[in-house]
Amino acid sequence: MATSAYPPPPPFYRLYKDYEQDPSSAPEPPPPIDGKYEVFGVTREINEVLPSLESQGIRQLYPKGPNIDFKKELRTLNRELQLHILELADILVERPSQYARRVEDISVIFQNLHHLLNSLRPHQARATLIHMLESQIQRRKQAIEDIKQRREEAQKLLGESLLVLDGSQTN
Amino acid sequence: MDIITQLQEQLSDMAMVAVNTFGPLQRDAPPDRLSSSYPDPLNPNPKPEEDAKPQAPAQPGAAPAPAPAPPPALPPQPPALDLAEHPKAMSHALVLAAKRFDALVAALPLSSEEDQLKRIQELQAENEVVGLELQKQLEAAELELKQVEALFNEATDNCINLKKPD
Numbered sequence: 001m002a003t004s005a006y007p008p009p010p011p012f013y014r015l016y017k018d019y020e021q022d023p024s025s026a027p028e029p030p031p032p033i034d035g036k037y038e039v040f041g042v043t044r045e046i047n048e049v050l051p052s053l054e055s056q057g058i059r060q061l062y063p064k065g066p067n068i069d070f071k072k073e074l075r076t077l078n079r080e081l082q083l084h085i086l087e088l089a090d091i092l093v094e095r096p097s098q099y100a101r102r103v104e105d106i107s108v109i110f111q112n113l114h115h116l117l118n119s120l121r122p123h124q125a126r127a128t129l130i131h132m133l134e135s136q137i138q139r140r141k142q143a144i145e146d147i148k149q150r151r152e153e154a155q156k157l158l159g160e161s162l163l164v165l166d167g168s169q170t171n
Numbered sequence: 172m173d174i175i176t177q178l179q180e181q182l183s184d185m186a187m188v189a190v191n192t193f194g195p196l197q198r199d200a201p202p203d204r205l206s207s208s209y210p211d212p213l214n215p216n217p218k219p220e221e222d223a224k225p226q227a228p229a230q231p232g233a234a235p236a237p238a239p240a241p242p243p244a245l246p247p248q249p250p251a252l253d254l255a256e257h258p259k260a261m262s263h264a265l266v267l268a269a270k271r272f273d274a275l276v277a278a279l280p281l282s283s284e285e286d287q288l289k290r291i292q293e294l295q296a297e298n299e300v301v302g303l304e305l306q307k308q309l310e311a312a313e314l315e316l317k318q319v320e321a322l323f324n325e326a327t328d329n330c331i332n333l334k335k336p337d
Contacts, residue, residue: 070276071277075273078269085189085265088193120175121175123281123282126288129291130291130294137294137297140301144304144305144308148308150312155315
């Protein structure tokens with residue numbers, strides 16, 4: 001009588017009827033997606049790339065080029081930010097009607113700062129990968145040591161028990 | 172929290188401090204005297220010998236407003252934010268936030284992309300080697316386990332067979 005709130009399972013479960021007897025009778029899982037894909041109505045890429053500031057229409061305050069010295073640029077932009085806040089305070093005292101330009105400058109500085117920080121994320125991802133690989137190597141080496149130790153202990157015990165058996169046999 | 176997220180949080184903290192500096196100053200600023208022909212809003216009943224000083228709304232060291240009798244327009248309790256202390260505290264917070272940002276930037280462990288990629292390849296190769304070694308040890312250990320189990324079964328069988336029935 002009540003309409004079911006639980007939707008039925010996807011219909012292709014029937015294809016796996018004989019999986020126990022013959023695993024190859026069921027279809028293979030779909031291959032990984034390449035390129036664009038759609039999720040909840042939004043199209044996304046496999047390789048998500050941070051859009052540059054110009055493509056968003058924001059002025060870029062730090063120099064372009066392949067190698068950016070992130071620390072220097074971040075510190076320079078921080079100084080600029082403090083300076084602009086002071087200028088805003090001054091403008092509000094002297095000529096309060098001209099605040100808009102200064103506020104816009106401050107927001108451009110903030111956007112540049114955030115863009116710089118976001119472009120550090122791929123570097124962080126690689127560093128995380130390095131850390132994961134190092135810890136995995138560490139754990140594997142530890143496991144090897146453990147196994148070696150246990151095998152040696154087992155051999156020793158076997159040897160001792162053989163001695164005991166031989167000893168009791170000759171008695 | 173990773174350092175980049177901390178840096179981003181610092182940025183938003185600085186923005187918050189900046190907003191909180193100007194906001195209350197503009198909101199709680201006392202009214203300004205426009206011209207000497209209008210009465211001073213802070214001092215509506217001045218004595219004749221008092222000189223009225225005009226006050227800028229955003230100045231931290233605001234000139235004192237002496238009033239012999241408390242004007243009826245003042246709120247019964249003093250404002251929670253003292254106009255002299257607020258900008259000092261806020262500018263102190265802003266400078267602290269900026270210093271923390273600089274310290275975090277200095278602590279960034281940066282290295283070039285090629286270095287990272289090279290290190291990743293080295294680690295992958297080492298991981299392969301260690302993985303093979305682990306596999307070998309594991310197989311040898313499993314073999315020994317099987318042998319020991321077989322021996323144990325034999326020994327127990329012999330024990331059962333040799334035990335004299337009572």
